[in-house]
Amino acid sequence: MKKTIFIFATLIIALLALFQLSKFSIMQGSSSLEFIIAAIAIIFFFIGIYINKKRAILQEKPKTSEIDHSQIEKIGLSKREYEVLCKLAKGHSNKEIASLLFVSESTIKTHVSNIYIKLDVKRRTQAIQKAIALQILPVS
Numbered sequence: 001m002k003k004t005i006f007i008f009a010t011l012i013i014a015l016l017a018l019f020q021l022s023k024f025s026i027m028q029g030s031s032s033l034e035f036i037i038a039a040i041a042i043i044f045f046f047i048g049i050y051i052n053k054k055r056a057i058l059q060e061k062p063k064t065s066e067i068d069h070s071q072i073e074k075i076g077l078s079k080r081e082y083e084v085l086c087k088l089a090k091g092h093s094n095k096e097i098a099s100l101l102f103v104s105e106s107t108i109k110t111h112v113s114n115i116y117i118k119l120d121v122k123r124r125t126q127a128i129q130k131a132i133a134l135q136i137l138p139v140s
Contacts, residue, residue, distance in 0.1 A: 007051070081115050094112065
């Protein structure tokens with residue numbers, strides 16, 4: 001948090017300094033307004049690239065796509081329930097999952113209910129988060 005405040009404070013100070021410099025050069029008549037605006041834009045462009053690269057480096061997490069099959073067995077998910085959980089993670093609705101797996105929508109509702117009970121959750125998002133935390137879903 002302190003680092004972010006420091007970066008933005010530095011950017012604001014740099015911007016104010018550039019504006020004062022541009023005001024001084026316009027009064028002197030030594031350079032054109034377009035050149036000053038272009039210089040400010042280029043400087044902020046490179047600052048933006050730098051900040052974006054820093055953010056990308058910080059957000060990089062090693063992705064482990066290893067699925068822990070022992071956790072699936074420990075939880076007690078059947079193969080079909082695991083298939084339904086994977087479809088839930090992809091964002092499919094019950095109706096879409098039913099058509100993809102060639103079963104009725106009520107069967108999917110039963111599977112989803114069983115998944116909720118076995119994962120001890122109440123919502124789809126919680127089920128997906130818990131499944132990712134238990135490493136039974138691939139992180140994508």
